[in-house]
Amino acid sequence: MNFKGGSGKTTTTAHLAQYLALRGYRVLAIDLDPQASLTALFGVQPELDVGPNETLYGALRYDDERRPISEIVQASYIPDLHFIPGNLELMEFEHDTPRALLTRKAGDTLFFARIAQALAEVQDLYDVVVIDCPPQLGYLTLSALSAATGVIITVHPQMLDVMSMNQFLIMTGDLLEEIGRAGGSGSFDFMNYLITRFEPGDGPQNQMVAFLRSIFGSAVLNHPMLKSTAVSDAGITNQTLFEVDRQQFNRATYDRAIESVTNVNAEIEALINKAWGRAAT
Numbered sequence: 657m658n659f660k661g662g663s664g665k666t667t668t669t670a671h672l673a674q675y676l677a678l679r680g681y682r683v684l685a686i687d688l689d690p691q692a693s694l695t696a697l698f699g700v701q702p703e704l705d706v707g708p709n710e711t712l713y714g715a716l717r718y719d720d721e722r723r724p725i726s727e728i729v730q731a732s733y734i735p736d737l738h739f740i741p742g743n744l745e746l747m748e749f750e751h752d753t754p755r756a757l758l759t760r761k762a763g764d765t766l767f768f769a770r771i772a773q774a775l776a777e778v779q780d781l782y783d784v785v786v787i788d789c790p791p792q793l794g795y796l797t798l799s800a801l802s803a804a805t806g807v808i809i810t811v812h813p814q815m816l817d818v819m820s821m822n823q824f825l826i827m828t829g830d831l832l833e834e835i836g837r838a839g840g841s842g843s844f845d846f847m848n849y850l851i852t853r854f855e856p857g858d859g860p861q862n863q864m865v866a867f868l869r870s871i872f873g874s875a876v877l878n879h880p881m882l883k884s885t886a887v888s889d890a891g892i893t894n895q896t897l898f899e900v901d902r903q904q905f906n907r908a909t910y911d912r913a914i915e916s917v918t919n920v921n922a923e924i925e926a927l928i929n930k931a932w933g934r935a936a937t
């Protein structure tokens with residue numbers, strides 16, 4: 657997550673989810689963004705292929721139309737990788753929640769606990785759930801944060817992006833404190849920063865990365881995700897680096913990109929394993 661648009665959230669989510677599935681983990685990827693870019697990357701057209709109650713909203717809603725998350729999960733074309741598509745319907749949760757807070761009765765699940773509650777129904781089926789958040793700090797994002805055991809904050813190392821992330825962190829901290837007071841949990845097994853779209857030859861970017869490392873120390877992942885035309889070109893046809901045909905790229909460009917994304921994913925995989933009390937395999 658990060659509320660800075662274009663910081664690489666969706667690209668990171670898609671590559672991480674596919675990587676983990678290819679490594680044999682049972683993975684559920686969730687598109688929580690009404691813009692639904694992750695859904696498009698999964699080859700599903702958000703406004704044509706996704707009907708009413710077929711996004712996570714269906715399992716979160718406050719009325720009688722709510723249905724089990726197991727009915728919403730879809731298979732993908734990668735074995736062991738399931739997903740829940742998104743589309744504009746997800747916005748309903750932002751509209752419904754203020755009303756639900758006003759009219760709530762004892763025993764109602766508050767907004768921040770609703771994603772965790774839905775996921776609890778299917779948690780035995782998956783090893784990892786990866787959630788792609790929208791670029792704003794709304795009720796959906798807060799509910800995802802409350803459900804999360806780990807958080808990756810994607811950050812493009814540029815002045816304005818980092819200032820906006822600073823804002824994001826302050827607001828998130830305040831809101832999590834409120835949620836903690838209301839009975840939610842606000843602690844994570846890991847919370848790390850991932851440098852995205854990094855250009856090693858760019859002086860100001862290097863200074864910004866050095867600055868971030870001096871402030872956040874080891875919370876900044878060792879490996880940055882390099883900026884690569886292989887990633888953006890693959891994205892144009894709604895594909896990831898794992899899906900495109902290597903022949904269609906300059907070989908060195910492709911290999912550099914796949915090495916970078918694999919390093920990043922392996923580092924996140926190690927964080928997950930550490931949280932499980934296991935040595936990475």
Ligand SMILES: Nc1ncnc2c1ncn2[C@@H]1O[C@H](COP(=O)(O)OP(=O)(O)OP(=O)(O)O)[C@@H](O)[C@H]1O
Binds near residue numbers: 660667
């Ligand atoms: N490593 C990379 N190299 C080159 N292009 C990249 C890389 N990562 C992401 N991009 C491109 O940058 C754009 C934004 O990336 P992405 O959609 O992942 O960001 P986002 O944070 O999910 O955006 P939003 O806030 O709109 O949800 C996309 O066009 C994507 O293809």
Ligand SMILES: [Mg+2]
Binds near residue numbers: 665689694788789
């Ligand atoms: Mg996105």
